[in-house]
Amino acid sequence: MPLPNFIIIGAQKSATTFINNNLMSHPDIFIRRLELPYFEDPDYFKMSPDEFEKLFNHATGKKAIGFKRPDYLSKPECPERISKHLPEAKLIVSLRHPVKRAISAYYHYVGIGLAPLEDVNIGLRNILDGKYSAQFPRTRDIIEYGYYYKHLTNYLKYFERDQIFITIQDDIESNYNKIMKNILSFLDLQQNYDFKWGASRPGSVLYHSKRLRYHRWMNQIKSYYSTETNSIVFKNDQWHIREVLVGVANTFDKTVLNLIYKNNKPLIQSNLIKDLTCLYKEDITNLQGLLNRDMGNWLENNRS
Numbered sequence: 589m590p591l592p593n594f595i596i597i598g599a600q601k602s603a604t605t606f607i608n609n610n611l612m613s614h615p616d617i618f619i620r621r622l623e624l625p626y627f628e629d630p631d632y633f634k635m636s637p638d639e640f641e642k643l644f645n646h647a648t649g650k651k652a653i654g655f656k657r658p659d660y661l662s663k664p665e666c667p668e669r670i671s672k673h674l675p676e677a678k679l680i681v682s683l684r685h686p687v688k689r690a691i692s693a694y695y696h697y698v699g700i701g702l703a704p705l706e707d708v709n710i711g712l713r714n715i716l717d718g719k720y721s722a723q724f725p726r727t728r729d730i731i732e733y734g735y736y737y738k739h740l741t742n743y744l745k746y747f748e749r750d751q752i753f754i755t756i757q758d759d760i761e762s763n764y765n766k767i768m769k770n771i772l773s774f775l776d777l778q779q780n781y782d783f784k785w786g787a788s789r790p791g792s793v794l795y796h797s798k799r800l801r802y803h804r805w806m807n808q809i810k811s812y813y814s815t816e817t818n819s820i821v822f823k824n825d826q827w828h829i830r831e832v833l834v835g836v837a838n839t840f841d842k843t844v845l846n847l848i849y850k851n852n853k854p855l856i857q858s859n860l861i862k863d864l865t866c867l868y869k870e871d872i873t874n875l876q877g878l879l880n881r882d883m884g885n886w887l888e889n890n891r892s
Contacts, residue, residue, distance in 0.1 A: 597681060608656040684758075
């Protein structure tokens with residue numbers, strides 16, 4: 589039975605979907621369309637290893653078999669579990685300026701209902717101060733997911749360094765073709781392939797409050813937040829109808845709302861940028877050594 593030999597493990601909001609969509613188009617690669625939280629709590633105890641393996645029954649004949657789950661990078665329980673079940677797996681990591689990633693993640697969480705519909709300067713400040721911890725516990729992830737060195741160190745306890753491919757979103761944006769070919773080489777595949785998703789580049793962030801409110805409503809059609817599992821749960825009943833409704837709603841958003849409400853970047857307060865940068869300073873400094881790369885631009889208090 590075929591098993592995954594690679595996983596795109598993160599970081600969240602760092603072009604992992606872009607990488608996933610490109611690899612999905614390759615004829616020698618099989619990727620599950622949906623993310624698999626199998627190695628996370630509490631999902632790890634809800635599915636047997638045999639059930640997990642059956643998810644890849646259709647991958648027979650493919651040279652590279654994998655799936656995406658950006659949360660894995662930052663979940664402390666995942667490295668050991670992945671190593672136990674898939675010790676030879678190759679792990680793909682894409683990192684992004686941690687402050688920019690936090691801002692992007694905040695808007696993502698607002699859109700799916702995991703954070704309050706609040707101005708980013710107020711919202712992120714409240715997250716730093718722990719004011720949302722009780723009502724919106726997942727907002728803690730927005731900050732925690734940016735400690736890349738800390739999380740990569742966890743993985744290096746269980747995987748060899750050459751099993752982990754690490755890139756930076758800036759590199760993808762400046763030369764996606766080179767990075768994708770490097771990933772093919774990492775997966776032991778031929779590099780002479782033109783990716784269909786190349787021109788799309790990593791997805792943009794949705795900023796406008798009215799469109800965010802619309803997306804919160806749209807996401808309620810297909811999912812809900814479970815306090816028991818502290819996660820988004822997709823509704824299984826009448827899922828065909830739900831998919832159609834969401835598809836229509838998405839089309840309306842892209843063809844109508846996108847024209848009415850301009851998606852301008854917000855102005856982030858300089859003191860908030862400074863505080864977030866200071867928060868990540870030690871981790872970034874350590875990351876430079878791990879990557880053997882100057883990350884000084886990540887230590888600058890840059891609003892853009």
